Structure formats: C-alpha cells, structure tokens
Amino acid sequence: RVVVLSSVARSISDGHLRRRLARGAATLTAAATLLAPPHACSAFHHGASLVPASTSKRFIRPPLEHQSLFTPPCRRYLETTTTSLGSSSKQTENERQMTDDALRILAKAIESVNPAAAIQNCVSASEDSTRVLVVTDPTSKIEMRYKREDYEEVVVISFGKASSAMALTTAEILSQAWPDVDISGIAIVKDGHATEEESKTLPGNFNIEIREASHPLPDERSVSATQEVLELLKSKANERTLVMCCISGGGSALLTSPRAPLTLDDIAQTNACLLGSGMSIDKMNIIRKRLDDAKGGRLAAHAAHPSAVVSLILSDVVGDPLDLIASGPTVPDSSNWQDASDLLGKFGLGRGGEYELPTKVLDVMEQGLKGEIEDTPGEQHPSFVTKGTTANILVGNNERAVLSAAHEAENLGYSPIVLGCTVEGEAGDVAGVYTSIAEQLIKQRQSPGLSKAYAIAKLPAAVIAGGETTVTLDPASSGKGGRNQEIGLVAALNLQAKGLRDVVVASVGTDGTDGPTDAAGAVVDGGTIDRIEGGMEGKKHLSGKEALAVHDAYSFLHVDANGTSLIRTGPTGTNVADVCVVLVK
Numbered sequence: 001r002v003v004v005l006s007s008v009a010r011s012i013s014d015g016h017l018r019r020r021l022a023r024g025a026a027t028l029t030a031a032a033t034l035l036a037p038p039h040a041c042s043a044f045h046h047g048a049s050l051v052p053a054s055t056s057k058r059f060i061r062p063p064l065e066h067q068s069l070f071t072p073p074c075r076r077y078l079e080t081t082t083t084s085l086g087s088s089s090k091q092t093e094n095e096r097q098m099t100d101d102a103l104r105i106l107a108k109a110i111e112s113v114n115p116a117a118a119i120q121n122c123v124s125a126s127e128d129s130t131r132v133l134v135v136t137d138p139t140s141k142i143e144m145r146y147k148r149e150d151y152e153e154v155v156v157i158s159f160g161k162a163s164s165a166m167a168l169t170t171a172e173i174l175s176q177a178w179p180d181v182d183i184s185g186i187a188i189v190k191d192g193h194a195t196e197e198e199s200k201t202l203p204g205n206f207n208i209e210i211r212e213a214s215h216p217l218p219d220e221r222s223v224s225a226t227q228e229v230l231e232l233l234k235s236k237a238n239e240r241t242l243v244m245c246c247i248s249g250g251g252s253a254l255l256t257s258p259r260a261p262l263t264l265d266d267i268a269q270t271n272a273c274l275l276g277s278g279m280s281i282d283k284m285n286i287i288r289k290r291l292d293d294a295k296g297g298r299l300a301a302h303a304a305h306p307s308a309v310v311s312l313i314l315s316d317v318v319g320d321p322l323d324l325i326a327s328g329p330t331v332p333d334s335s336n337w338q339d340a341s342d343l344l345g346k347f348g349l350g351r352g353g354e355y356e357l358p359t360k361v362l363d364v365m366e367q368g369l370k371g372e373i374e375d376t377p378g379e380q381h382p383s384f385v386t387k388g389t390t391a392n393i394l395v396g397n398n399e400r401a402v403l404s405a406a407h408e409a410e411n412l413g414y415s416p417i418v419l420g421c422t423v424e425g426e427a428g429d430v431a432g433v434y435t436s437i438a439e440q441l442i443k444q445r446q447s448p449g450l451s452k453a454y455a456i457a458k459l460p461a462a463v464i465a466g467g468e469t470t471v472t473l474d475p476a477s478s479g480k481g482g483r484n485q486e487i488g489l490v491a492a493l494n495l496q497a498k499g500l501r502d503v504v505v506a507s508v509g510t511d512g513t514d515g516p517t518d519a520a521g522a523v524v525d526g527g528t529i530d531r532i533e534g535g536m537e538g539k540k541h542l543s544g545k546e547a548l549a550v551h552d553a554y555s556f557l558h559v560d561a562n563g564t565s566l567i568r569t570g571p572t573g574t575n576v577a578d579v580c581v582v583l584v585k
Contacts, residue, residue: 090527090531091525091527091531091564092501092502092525092527094501094585095501095502095504095525095526095527098502098504098525098583098585099504099506099523099525099564101409101412101414101504101583102504102506102523102581102583103506103523103567104408104412105405105408105409105412105462105464105506105581106405106506106508106567106579106581108404108405108407109401109402109404109405109408109510109579110401110508110510110569110572110574110579111404112400112401112403112404113314113396113397113400113401113404113510113574113576114573114574115162115165115166115169115248115314115395115573115574116165116166116168116169116573118312118314118395118396119166119169119170119173119246119312119395120169120173121138121395122136122137122138122312122393122395123135123136123170123173123312124136124173124177125176125177126145130147131147131148131149131177131178132145132146132147133145133146133148133173133174133177133178133242134146134177135310135391135393137391137393137394138393138394138395139394144310144388144391146242146308146310148177148178148181150240151178151181151240151241151242151308152181152182152240152241153181153182153183153184153236153240153241153242154174154178154181154182154183154184154185154241154242154243154244155183155184155185155232155233155236155241155242155243155244155307156170156171156174156183156185156186156187156206156208156243156244156245156246157185157186157187157229157232157233157243157244157245157246157299158170158185158186158187158188158208158245158246158247159187159188159229159246159247159248159250159251159254159255159326160246160247160248160249160250160251160254160314160326160575161190161193161215161248161249161250161316161511161574161575162246162248162249162314162573162574162575163187163188163189163246163248163251163254164187164189164193164194164195164198164199164202164210165198165573165574166246166248166312166314167185167187167198167202167208167246168197168198168201168202168206170244170246170312171183171185171202171205171206171208174244175205175206182207183206183207183208184207184208184232184236185206185207185208185209185232185244186208186209186210186211186225186228186229186232187202187208187209187210187211187246188211188212188213188222188225188226188229188254188255189210189211189212189254190212190213190214190215190250190254191212191213191214191215192212193212193571194210194212198210209228211224211225211228213225213253213254214253215250215253215254216250216271217253217268217271217272218253218254218256218264218267218268218271219264220264222253222254222255222256222264223256223257223258225254225255226255226257226294227257229255229299229303230257230293230294230299230303233299233303233304233307234303236307237303237304237305237306237307238306238307239306239307239308241307241308242307242308242310243300243304243307243308243309243310244310244312245299245300245309245310245311245312245329245330246311247311247312247313247314247325247326247329247330248313248314248316248326248574248575249314249315249316249317249325249326249511249575249576249577250316250326250511250575251325251326251327251329252285252288252295252326252327253271255294255295255299255326255329256292256294257292257293257294258291258292258293259290259291259292259293259364261360262291262360262361262364263360266291266360266361267291267292269357269361270287270288270291270357270358270361271288273355273356273357273358274287274288274355276355276473277347277348277349277354277355278347278470278472279343279347280424280470281317281318281324281468282317282318282319282321282324283347285324285327285328286324286335286339286340286343287340287343287344287349287365288327289327289328289333289335289376290337290340290364290365290368290375290376291361291364292327294329295326295327295328295329295376296323296327296328296329296333296376296377297323297328297329297330297331297332297333297376297377297378297381297383297384298329298377299329299330300329300330300331300383300384300390301332301377301381301382301383301384302377304330304383305382305383305389306382306383306389308388308389308390309330309383309389309390309391310391310393311330311331311390311391311392311393312393312395313325313392313393313394313395314395314396314397314574314575314576315394315396315397315398315576315577316398316468316511316575316576316577317468317577318398318421318422318423318424318467318468318577319422320394320397322392322394323335330390330392331392332377332378332379332381332384333375333376333377333378334379335376336375337365337368337369337375338369340365340368341365341369344357344362344365350362396574396576397421397576398421398466398467398510398576398577398578398579399421399466400576401421401466401510401576401579402418402420402421402464402466402579403418405579405581406418406462409462409464409581409583410462412462413460414460414461414462414583415457415458415459415460415461415462416457416461416462416464417437417456417457417461417462417463417464418464418465419463419464419465420465420466420467421465421466421467421577422466422467423465423466423468423469423580424467424468424469424470425469425470426469426470426471426472427469427470427471427483427484427486427487427490428471428486428487428490428548430469430487430580431486431487431488431491431494431505432490432494434463434465434487434491434505434580434582435491435495435500435503435505435582437456437463437582438463438495438500438503438505438582438584439498439500440456441456441457441459441461441463441584442500442503442584444456444459445459459584460583460584460585461583461584462581462582462583462584463581463582463583463584464579464580464581464582465579465580466576466577466578466579466580467577467578468483468577468578469483469486469487469578470483471483471486471551476550477550477551478550478552479547479550479551479552479553479554479555480515480516480517480552480553480554480555481514481515481517481551481552481553481554481555482509482513482514482515482516482517482519482521482553482554483509483514483515483578484507484508484509484514484520484521484522484578484580485514485515485517485519485521485522485553485554485557485566486548486551486553487505487507487521487522487580488505488506488507488521488522488523488524488553488557488565489522489524489544489547489548489553489556489557490548491505491524491582492505492524492526492528492529492544492565493544493548495524495525495526495528495529496526496527496528496529496530496544499526500526501525501526501527502526502584502585503525503526503582503583503584504523504524504525504581504582504583505523505524505525505580505581506521506522506523506524506567506580506581506582506583507521507522507523507578507579507580508520508521508567508569508578508579508580509521509575509577509578510572510574510575510576510577510578510579511571511572511574511575512569512571512572513571515554517554518568519554519557519566519567519568520567520568520569520572521566521567521578522553522557522566522567523564523565523567524557524565528557528560528564528565531560532544532556532557532559532560532565535559535560536559539559541555541556541559542555542556544556554566
C-alpha cells in the first residue's frame, strides 16, 4: 500500500539558492546491480564510489579519467568499525540494515529514470516493413508516426546532463527504423561526461559530433557549440528534415547563445546574480530565456523551422513545465517581458537592488518591456500552430523515480508514505519537516494508543519525497556542500537533538552530483553527529552546528570515521532532480 500525502508536497519556503550541478554518462546499470543479490558489489556506496565488476553492454564504466572515483572494495558500509566513542554514537543493528535499505531504494529510483530506457519506452521502429518511426507520448498516449518517404535526412541535437546517452539511444532507434537515412547532429555534454563508447559510436557510426562545455556556468565552448547547433539546423531547415532534439536538465548552461548585444560575461554575471538571489529554477528561466537566441522556443521557431521537430525531454524541474526545462528551447513561451520584469523587483535584481543584474541585461529587459525588442515565440508561431511540426514529449521525470523508490521500499518490508514529487524550499526547513514526521512515527511505536487512533503508517515505514530544495547563501558563507548534504546535516542535528534512533535519512541528486563536490548526497542517523564530532578530538574541525552556520556540510560529513555519511554514486547518466528517503523502525 502506497500512501500519498500530496498536501505536503508543495513549497515549504520561498528563499532559494540553487546549488544545481553535474551529471555523468551511462553508469545506471551499476545501480541496478545493487538490487540483484548475490552480487557482492554495490554501485551505490557511501564513503567510496564503486561500480560492479561487470555491467550490461549498454552501460559501461566511466572514462579512464574518472576511474579514480571508483574503488574495488564492496559493501564496506555494512561493516562495523570499533572506535573509542560512546555507545550512543555507534550505529545500531537496525540503523546499519536501514542504511543498506535506503541505498537500495535510492538505487532503484535512479535506475528507473535511465534515459536510454525512457527513450526506448517512447520511440520505436515499426515492427512491419513500412519503415515508420513511432513516437508515443507516455502522458497522453497519443501516437505519432513519421514515414521514411516524407524525410530525406534526420538531425539529432542533444544537450543537458543526459545528452550523450539520449543521443546514442535515439540514433540507434533511428537506424533501425530508417537504415538508409542520412543522420547528422551535435551532442553538447558536460566536461568528461560522455563515456568512451559514446565518444566513439556517436561520431563514428552516426555522424553526431560531441562537444564538451561547462556546467553549471557556461563558457566560450558552450557558445561555440550552440552556434554550431544553430547553424546546422538553419542549413538543414526544410519540410523534408526531421529534427530529433534530446533535452535534459543542465541544458540552459550547455546550450547558450547570448542575445546581441550581450556577451557571455553578461550571462555569467546574470546567472551568478540569479543564484545569489535565492530564485527558483522556474523563475530563473523566465529571465534567462529572454537573453538567449536558442532558448524560449527559438531553437524550434527560429533555427529549425520549417523542419519537423520531435523533442524528447527528461525533466529536472519540479512540476515538469516543458517551457522551463533547459529554458524551453523547443516549447512556445507562456511568459512575457512583463513577467520577467516583475521578477526583477521581487528578487532585488533591478537597478540598485541587492543582486543587481549587469547594466546591458537591464537595458535589454527595459527595451523588451517597451516593445522595442521581439519577445520569445508563443503558441501562435507557425512552428507550434501547424499540426505535426513540433512535438514535445516528456520521457521521464521525478515522479517515476519517487514511485519506483516507494515500490522498492514496499518490497523490502516498509510501509511507503509518498509526500509527492514537488517538494521545494530551504533544505534545512525541508529536513526539519522530514525529521518531524519521523518523530511522529516513533511516537506511534512508543504510544500504542496514538498508533491506533492517528497512525500515519504501519512500522517500519519509509517516507519518500522528490523535488528540489535550495540553500540560500549570504556573502560570509565559505562552506562546501550541496542541498542534499545540507538536508543530511540538518536531519542529523535534529535527530541528535531529539534523541531519535533507528531513523535513517538519505537524500541524493539523481544526476550523481550534489553541489560542487564528488558526493551525490548524504545518509545519516541519530548517531552521526556524535560519531563525527567524537572522532575530531585533537583535530581542528568545525562542529556540526558550526558547519551548518557556514553551509559546510561536505567538509563535516567527509570526516566521518566510519565513512558512512556521504553517498558517492559517480555519474549516473540521468537527471530528474532529487529523491529523499526517511526510514523508521
């Protein structure tokens, strides 16, 4: 039985700073091996990252430069470590098992949003000899059929944290449906995130070039690669060209073409101001799409038109608004200059504001508001009005990961409580809600009468939530971490303060990276703080509370003597925001 508490799933706080980083190439099946005993190795390891000795043909080990992140020891997190600390700091037998269970549940969540499987679920070749490419919208169940005779060539454009895996899968299906069609394209990937197989196969077999660029802040390579994309689309634009566009989270940075007269430096400064303001990603993209020649529907309407465009979208934005994922390059824009202008005042981004945007950016915004500059294309543009010209398909999202986590928790004997997949707000505030729910569940165990009258769920229980929290920094903050690590640190402090044991909180970014660190997130229990602080005797380290004050969760959790607090998955090849699991026995 899966219990859904949708009312808990909305925003808890409105102050934001996005610490949104990274993705990797295809190591997803590594997570799947965690779920298949008796394999000895876990691909989901806290304290040290690892992949199994063997993986499936499609999902291979990361490039050689990443091998140092993966170590051979298996399941070390299940071992106990003898220390001189008091018994209150040691993991209980339940906590050790629950930590193992939490990692299994998170691994299943990530496996379920494997981008290759997501595309295969929506795109296929007809089983007969009609040479039809079939695209099915999993939400509406509408089926679109593209006949080989209608198209002379296919252009594959891919960008975002899952771009190389998505491009390869798409190209493979295309070659099955239309073996003789001319394929070309460009995949913009984050540095070092295309696997060796993808780097060879995409250009070698499918004429799809790989271009590396920076994330989360764009660089000159981002601009150069985007110019290549726009020029390729314009050169191929006609009614007998089919454009397959693979979009995933992170695309806003990787696909960047500053609108004249803006420069990359203007865009970089703007991103820094947006991040510092605490603005959520959906609001950020309302502004960013107006400053770029590829965003806000322009890729489809200005570069690709009149080609037919099929966009396969892997969502990392809460609520899955297609026009905001990677700033909606192939989606008509539902916002306008006025919406963007209103945000400037609300978040202190205007002239004289605390996070004042660059002068040239503000000039562009003011000109747009006056009608002197064309706005992003809306629903009335021919690219979006003509049936069959542009199709935007949501192939995967956070909900799928959350529900898969719930099913795995149920398989492990827990009663799942799903809080939804739209949880937003300050990471610390959200962590407080999670630990309060855990405390109430513990009371059920301690007070049988309460348990019968107002039970949330039968114990053991698994509270599961998805979404994307934020961490608002002040100028004095000097720490290192990410939103999931901050959830872990705050949860650990709360569990310690409340004296709660046999509770485990684990939170990860599904892309495998949390903030500017090598960790995907954190897993903690009621003894974590004592365990770490007790091991600091004679060493110069911040306490848990001191680390939280400067948002230095990574440095604090990293020194856990048992090596059990940070979760390191390595690149996962997907990105659908975050998943958190709270287990209570």
